[in-house]
Amino acid sequence: MLANDHVDLDVGAGEVHALMGENGAGKSTLMSILYGLCRPDSGTVALGGEPVGFDSPAQAIEAGVGMVQQEFALFPQLTVAENVVFGREPTRAGLLDRRAAVRVVDELIARHDLRVRPGDRVGDLPVGLRQQVEILKLLYRSADVLILDEPTAVLTPAETERLFGVLRALADEGRTVLFVSHKLHEILAVSDQVTVMRDGKVSAHGPAAEFTPHSLASAMTGREIDLDRVHPPGTPGEPVLELPELTVRAGEIVGIAGVAGNGQNVLVSRITGAAHVPEERGETGSAASASVADNLAVGFHRRGPLLRGGLLRPSEMRKHARAIIERFDVRATERQPMGTLSGGNQQKAILGRELTHDSPLLVVEQPTRGVDVGAIENIHARLVAYRDAGHGILLVSSELSEILALSDRILVMYEGRITAEFSRADADPDRIGLAMAGGVL
Incomplete structure (x- = not known):
């Protein structure tokens, strides 16, 4: 099967264009061609109506095409300004002009209403702000076409909302934003146009307003997907994990809800030793x-x-x-x-x-991050079957819908502590969201 089989993709200036499809549908290959990471066997790429062919990302950037990939390419020990101007540093007498670098980056930050500061050390920034640094790098290089590959996969809901505001502002300036994502509701919230790929071909295309989550899911997978399924409860047995404030029993899924950075990773690192699906699949998994x-x-x-x-x-x-x-x-x-x-x-x-x-206990972090809706359905079914076979599961997820769909009990973490517990019957999204924000129930 061809990775891209006679794909037509037309993207206009001043629009946010979503590209979606199952894992392996050909999205990454198509974006790699546009960004100069690989060359097509046939066909053409046109930019502003003129045919182009990039042999490297450097050529693409020179032509005004930039890409923020899932794995950020930043130097954690350097400042925001130093990362942004790296490779195109303003100089004075042959040396880096730090004042000029800070000034130009500060102007970009103010113009686009971003939340970083030129002197911040990148290694000290949360992931949402690191993503803003990647966007700044492209803006500094005057990119008119910005490709973002799964940009919300590691963001909190609040960070996602801020990112969408940035993307809309960029489109309003006349820039083109290509937004690669699996998240149906996000695509419909931010996009002007949507292109869906399946098995290397375009399976659907049109204005975002003409789609629903269910029609997008069907176009992606070629079948009906139950997006609202809540799995039946388990039958808890004997404890397989016991901590002072946390118990997981055989035949039970315990969900840990919380905004990223509230101690979930520390909790998991203290527990693991049994089977474990880590949050960082590339670095530690x-x-x-x-x-x-x-x-x-x-x-x-x-x-x-x-x-x-x-x-x-x-x-x-x-x-x-x-x-x-x-x-x-x-x-x-x-x-x-x-x-x-x-x-x-x-x-x-x-x-x-x-x-x-x-294993008796499975600890799983962010099991469906960056995964398409068809695979999410399959993964959820596998986790429920594992529970029903008599195993215990500790589920850590930033997706509240996932926590609600799978968990027999839900614990909320805030500032390093478990601050609330909900049974399945009492699992109200608003109350859980309030607890995640540190509110008093």
């Missing part, structure tokens, strides 16, 4: 340069059938990987480097590996 088979062997590599006579058996590792790939619908082969998979397929692979361990 997998090895990008190793093969899919190598990654899926982790945790199974000290026993048979993968190990015999103290040596790993490559054929058994590949067989083991193929079984997980097939069971969890991972769009990959066992010999591919893990880093070449789309973010959603990496997530499915890691989740499949951990579910296959069959």
